Amino acid sequence: MSSIKDKMRPFYRTTEGGLFSDVTKADVGDVAEEMQRRGVALMSWADPFMPDPSIPKPVLDRAIELLQGGFPAHYTMPIGSMKLKKALAARLERKFGLKVDPARNILINPGSDIGLMLAMTPWIEPGDEVLVHDPSYASDFMNAELLGGVTVRVPTYREDGWHLRIEEYEKRLTPRTKMVLLNNPNNPTGTCYTKEELTELAAFIVKNDLICVCDQAFEDCLFPGAEMTYIASLPGMWERTVTVCSCSKGMGLSGFRVGWMIADDAVMDVFYGAAVNLQGATSTLAQEAIIPAVEDDSFIQDYIQVYDRRRRYAYELFNSCPGVSMDLPEAGFYAWIDVHELGTSAELTRLMAEEALVSLNDGSFYGSQGEGYLRVILACFKDDAVCFAALDRMAALFRRLAKEKGLFS
Ligand SMILES: Cc1ncc(COP(=O)(O)O)c(C=O)c1O
Structure with missing residues (x-):
């Protein structure tokens, strides 16, 4: 007898949501809750000020x-x-x-x-x-x-x-x-x-x-x-x-x-x-x-000032890490970071969650041109200090990895 999946349209047969696969993505299943319990900063959802209250x-x-x-x-x-x-x-x-x-x-x-x-x-x-x-x-x-x-x-x-x-x-x-x-x-x-x-x-x-x-x-x-x-x-x-x-x-x-x-x-x-x-x-x-x-969406300008501060912080910080670089984004509220000298996107995403306690996104999810990149949402948290502390933990891990790879003495 064929399985229930065999009866599906071809692309659906190959699609997995996460119940039976080894899921480390923070947007599927209960992984996000478990990460929060471990004290991981969730910076992988494109969601302004998450998880803090922020209704205008x-x-x-x-x-x-x-x-x-x-x-x-x-x-x-x-x-x-x-x-x-x-x-x-x-x-x-x-x-x-x-x-x-x-x-x-x-x-x-x-x-x-x-x-x-x-x-x-x-x-x-x-x-x-x-x-x-x-x-x-x-x-x-x-x-x-x-x-x-x-x-x-x-x-x-x-x-x-x-x-x-x-x-x-x-x-x-x-x-x-x-x-x-x-x-x-x-x-x-x-x-x-x-x-x-x-x-x-x-x-x-x-x-x-x-x-x-x-x-x-x-x-x-x-x-x-x-x-x-x-x-x-x-x-x-x-x-x-x-x-x-x-x-x-x-x-x-x-x-x-x-x-x-x-x-x-x-x-x-x-x-x-x-x-x-x-x-x-x-x-x-x-x-x-x-x-x-x-x-009246004038409040959006206040949000953009927050994102602007944060993109500049990330830009200075990550570009000072050997083997890491990013450009200043023109729009959005995320940093798109080139880390290919330090490892694959998947390795670094895992290490960031485990060691720096930051959940971010594997660049390869965004297409084949995204391998070697990480995406981190800068808009998370109401308080800049919470966001900056998470970015600092990322930078410390980048520096340690660069040292282990001999990228600086
Ligand atoms: C580029 C882009 N388009 C669309 C969406 C969907 O957003 P929503 O369904 O909340 O409008 C997202 C969410 O992350 C997004 O990043």
Whole structure:
């Protein structure tokens, strides 16, 4: 008799979540709780100020008021609250210069992870190829494969600041190429793509009649000098782009589980039609409570000042360690650290958890270009001192390893 897994679609047969495998990832199973019990600093979840309380006051006040009124006991439509969509449309125009119709161009999701999967479903059929720049957020490689498609990795390089090389896309174009997945700003490299390079990428997409899904979960986390360009706003792109956003990163409200997708009416018609089946309704309480943060997001600038201090601290500290280096990220709230002289990403991730008591991410999870790198979330903890102490422990371990390898006397 065949096993229950043999009956599954091919990619699912090879997928493991962690119940039966040797899992050291902090985002699966009960590993995170066990690590916290051992005093390990969890700096592997891209979650501002985790684990400390950090709800902006207007959001907290609104949530309490809503709960007291009893309204959150009830559904919002699966396509999302019109009040929230109007607030998001106004913000899009104010902040990014994009004019959309809230009733026709925005869909609310329970977070952008489901939005990213939903964004691909109308197009990706078995065998279809999706070009994804590497390194990128790990889910961005897996979604196409879950649908039976093929993820084709397009390398980016540290020597370019991880910016895009269009010729790498051109080299990988085949008759099965259907989509380009863009993660802007990029997690884990912290690169924010320029208008010039996005214009080149857009021309490639239009010329080859492709679809674009743009993961913009970090669009609000820009350091001074970086500028957010919506690829959807470039010539020929609006009608072929689905943009996927969230309140998790910029607003630091990951636990509220609210994301949103932006697309042309013709595309949105399909998503609205399938929303109840594919995602269901988003939390009524969360949608209503985040409206004050959408209407006035000035608190994000305070968060960015915190991340700015921390990226500079990490930059000075790690670049002073022999065999270790990093660039100053343009966006996001993580450090992407080159450690290849000291060992593999997997070895160092394990050593950091065991000896420095810091849980961070193995760079190879973010693509083949990520081997030899570590990602550490700098946004964790309310108090800079807790974050800096964890980074100091990392640096002490880096120095010890460098000494053992004879990289300095
Ligand atoms: C690049 C990127 N996109 C999307 C997500 C999903 O976030 P959420 O589902 O909380 O919106 C994450 C979460 O880590 C991310 O890093």
